[in-house]
Every structure is written in C-alpha cells, then in structure tokens.
Amino acid sequence: MKTPPLPLEEAQRRLLALAPSLPVEHRPAAECVGFHLAQPLAARRNQPEAALSAMDGYALRATDLPGPWTVVGESAAGHPFDGTVAPGQAVRISTGAVVPDGADMVLIQEDAARVGDSLRLTGEPPLPRDKHIRPRGMDFALDAPLLPAGQRMGPAQIALAVSAGHHYLAVRRPVKLAVIDCGDELVAPGTPLAPHQIPASNGPMLAALAASCRVVTDRIGPTPDRLDDLIAALDRVRDADVVVTSGGASVGDHDLVRPAIEATGATLDFWRVAIKPGKPLMVAQRGAQVILGLPGNPAAAFVTGYLFLLPLLRAALGAAETLPRVIPARLAQDMPAGGGRTEFLRARWDGASVTLDPLQDSGALSSLARSNALVRREARAPLKPAGTDVPVYLLENGGIA
Structure with missing residues (x-):
C-alpha cells in the first residue's frame, strides 16, 4: 500500500530532529549579526556604572530648592566633576555625564537662568526630583540575564x-550549504x-533565500538528469552540512534524485508532504549531513524552501525559534x-488586508515576485468570504519578525 504524504507539521518536526549539531566558535560581537547565541548572555557590568544625567542642566541638592x-x-x-556638591552649590551637567556626589536632582537648563556663576530658578523643578537622573544599573545590573541561548x-x-x-560571543559556525540544480x-x-531550455533560476533563488541565515553556499549545476551525473554532484558535496536539490524529486522517468541519493549511501527519512505546491519533497540523511530534495517548479521550490530549508538552517545554527x-x-x-x-x-499584504494573486500556477515566478506573503488554506477548507481573517506567512523577513 502506498504511504500517504506526511502532514506539514509532522514533516517539519521530523526534519528538524535531523538538524546537524554544529561546533561552537567565539566571534567578535560586532561580527555576529545574523548568528544565534550558543549560550545565555549575562551582564559583566552595570549599565550605567554611575548615576547619569538624562538632560542638559545643573546638578544640585533638592533640599536647596x-x-x-x-x-x-x-x-x-567622559569628564566628571571631581568634587562634592555642597549646600547652595550647583554643577553644570551635560546629558550622559556622571551626577556628582552630593547632588540628587538635575534642574534642566530651560527652567533656570544663569548670570556668571549665579543660578536661579525660573521654571518648575522636576517631579519627582530625580526625574532626570538615570540611576546606576538602570538598564541592567552586573550578572543580570540579558539574552537567552538561541537568540x-x-x-x-x-x-x-x-x-x-x-x-x-559564543555562536555556532556558519552552515556549509550545497545547492544543486x-x-x-x-x-x-x-x-x-533553445526553445526546450530554460535558465536555471532555482539555484540562485534558494541561495538568496538561505542568505538570511549564516551560511557558506556552494552552488552546483545545472546537473543533467543522468544518474551518474547526479551521483557525482552529490559525492562532490560530502563535506556540506546541508544539501538542497531542486528538481527530479517526483516519480517521472527522469526524476532520479531519489535513486542518486540512495546510491551515495544516504538513508531516506521521508518523501512527499501533503501541501500544495511542494508535495514531492524528499528528506534523507548521509551521516550527519541532511539532504533536502525540493520540487523543480519554482513556486514549489520557493514554498518548500521557506517551510523546510530555512527552519532546518535555523535549527542547525541553534535558533530558539525555527x-x-x-x-x-x-x-x-x-x-x-x-x-x-x-x-x-501567493498574496500581497498591505499591513491590514491580504489580496490573493490571480496566478497560482507552481511554475510561475512573476506572481511569486509580486507577493510578499503566503496565505495558508487548510485542506478541504470551505469558501472564506472577503473580510475573514486568514493565517498569513510574511516572506520579506524570512517569516520571523
């Protein structure tokens, strides 16, 4: 009996369970954009380390009002006052400057008048009196937890x-990704x-999709629909953490990705998912390497890349949210x-409502390029009238805000 396609959530769960565990490296914090923390982050200092003024004005004692x-x-x-504010004294203070000892209030300059070294009140003093003071540790205190692992x-x-x-910062090293057309x-x-040929656009598309994650991408192809060529391409990328193919994953006479994967020693985990577009999706494992076989139709390749490749890459990078x-x-x-x-x-979201694109063929790229969202329609869902809320996935940030 033919095995039915897996439900989407089960297929995603099974794929993420196969995600490779990448080694941890320590990178300069300024170079860690797009990486995920491999361990929780705690404060090594207080911020601020001393009470600071939040405004330009004068530091003084509230009891002298x-x-x-x-x-x-x-x-x-950067240049604190080296002394203590005594009764009847004030210190000119700038935003971000340390509040001197003895002072517990900042009178903003708009509420004061100064002639030489003489200062008088012309407006209203702050309420509460410490309104314009950022206390020590206001933002965070020493040893306070700041960011969780996976952030x-x-x-x-x-x-x-x-x-x-x-x-x-401790982060997982970039994923070694191979993309095979x-x-x-x-x-x-x-x-x-020639009339029977088309440009190989899926490879650039999938590489661009993956670029939202920290990956080092090796693009191969286009590879002909010949078993020996596909096996050679897969052998070439044995050192990759994740291999993604597009095309050849269905059941036609020229769909040879599955036998090629199996011939290289990979074990098929599952094949076919109950989604449209993207049913002929294939997942296999070769040692710690995960091989993801996507459909060849461009919209199907994009949707499955969005729903499967990106979560797999995030999981390999240690993301808390995949x-x-x-x-x-x-x-x-x-x-x-x-x-x-x-x-x-495929659809267009304007911040409030979503409009379905009239062209939904899985071979169409123009509707995909026009779209910034995917509307999820459940199997056998009844007609939904205009004005109904529907679940939407945003595309332009990889689906994670």
Whole structure:
C-alpha cells in the first residue's frame, strides 16, 4: 500500500530532529549579526556604572530648592566633576555625564537662568526630583540575564552585548550549504537558449533565500538528469552540512534524485508532504549531513524552501525559534474552497488586508515576485468570504519578525 504524504507539521518536526549539531566558535560581537547565541548572555557590568544625567542642566541638592545657587564646576560626558556638591552649590551637567556626589536632582537648563556663576530658578523643578537622573544599573545590573541561548543577534542585540562587556560571543559556525540544480532542460544563466531550455533560476533563488541565515553556499549545476551525473554532484558535496536539490524529486522517468541519493549511501527519512505546491519533497540523511530534495517548479521550490530549508538552517545554527510565524490578515476578496492538501497561496499584504494573486500556477515566478506573503488554506477548507481573517506567512523577513 502506498504511504500517504506526511502532514506539514509532522514533516517539519521530523526534519528538524535531523538538524546537524554544529561546533561552537567565539566571534567578535560586532561580527555576529545574523548568528544565534550558543549560550545565555549575562551582564559583566552595570549599565550605567554611575548615576547619569538624562538632560542638559545643573546638578544640585533638592533640599536647596528654590535656590539660588552658585555654580562651582562642570560635569561633562567622559569628564566628571571631581568634587562634592555642597549646600547652595550647583554643577553644570551635560546629558550622559556622571551626577556628582552630593547632588540628587538635575534642574534642566530651560527652567533656570544663569548670570556668571549665579543660578536661579525660573521654571518648575522636576517631579519627582530625580526625574532626570538615570540611576546606576538602570538598564541592567552586573550578572543580570540579558539574552537567552538561541537568540538571533541583530543590531540592538549586538549593541547590548557590547555594552554588557562582551567582546566575543559564543555562536555556532556558519552552515556549509550545497545547492544543486537538477534538470536536462536547465542551462546556466546568460547562456543562449533553445526553445526546450530554460535558465536555471532555482539555484540562485534558494541561495538568496538561505542568505538570511549564516551560511557558506556552494552552488552546483545545472546537473543533467543522468544518474551518474547526479551521483557525482552529490559525492562532490560530502563535506556540506546541508544539501538542497531542486528538481527530479517526483516519480517521472527522469526524476532520479531519489535513486542518486540512495546510491551515495544516504538513508531516506521521508518523501512527499501533503501541501500544495511542494508535495514531492524528499528528506534523507548521509551521516550527519541532511539532504533536502525540493520540487523543480519554482513556486514549489520557493514554498518548500521557506517551510523546510530555512527552519532546518535555523535549527542547525541553534535558533530558539525555527519555524515561520503566522499572523492574521483580513481577506480583501473571497477565497475559494480548498482541495485535498494544505495550500500556500501567493498574496500581497498591505499591513491590514491580504489580496490573493490571480496566478497560482507552481511554475510561475512573476506572481511569486509580486507577493510578499503566503496565505495558508487548510485542506478541504470551505469558501472564506472577503473580510475573514486568514493565517498569513510574511516572506520579506524570512517569516520571523
């Protein structure tokens, strides 16, 4: 009896369980954008280390209100006042400067008038009195937990790590990714085409999709639909952590990726997933290496790359969150009833509503390029009228905000 296609979530779960475990390396924090922390990050210092002024003005003692005061010095960022504020005294202070000893209030310059060293109150003092003071440890204190293991490092996270006293961060090394285009009809981009030929566009597309993760990509092909050529291509990339092929994963006479994979010593984990587009998806393992066989139709290759390749890469890199997030969006038009598989429809999201593209053929690239979202339609779902909320996957950030 023929094994039925796997449900999407089960297929994703099985694939992620195969994700290779990559070694940890220590990289300069400034070079860690897009990596994921291999261990939790804690503060190595207080931020700020001393109480700082949040405004330009004058540091003084609140008990001396309403003044007047004598200005006895200045505290600037990087140049603190070397002394103690005594009764009746004030210190000129800049934003980010250390609040001098003895002072517990900053009077902003807009509420004061100064003539020479004489200062008087002209406006309202702050309420509470320490309103314009950033206390020691306001942002974080020594040893405070800051970021969990698996956190993706973006600009703000890198700044936090550096501010917390970390020059190097523990992250997984980049994934070694091999991308293989398969098909007799494919020719390298820029090559003159016969009527029966098409440019090999899936390889560049999948490499670009993977570029949102930390990968080192080796592109191979296009590879002809000949068993010996496919075996040679797979043998060439034995040192890759992840191999992704496009084309040749179905059941036609020229779909030879499965026998080629098996001939190189890989073990098939599963084949076929109950989604559209993308049913003929194949997952195999060769030692620690994971081989992901995607369909050849470009929209199907993109959707399966989005739903399977990106989560696999994230898992290998140690990401805490691997699967794309779903958001609700309002249908701008009726969505017809679904078929027997879960479908992912190309669409355009404008921040509130989502419009389905009229061209949903799995061989069409123009609708894919017009789209910034995929609408999920469950198997055998009834017609959904305009105005109904539907689950949507955003494409432009890899599906993870």
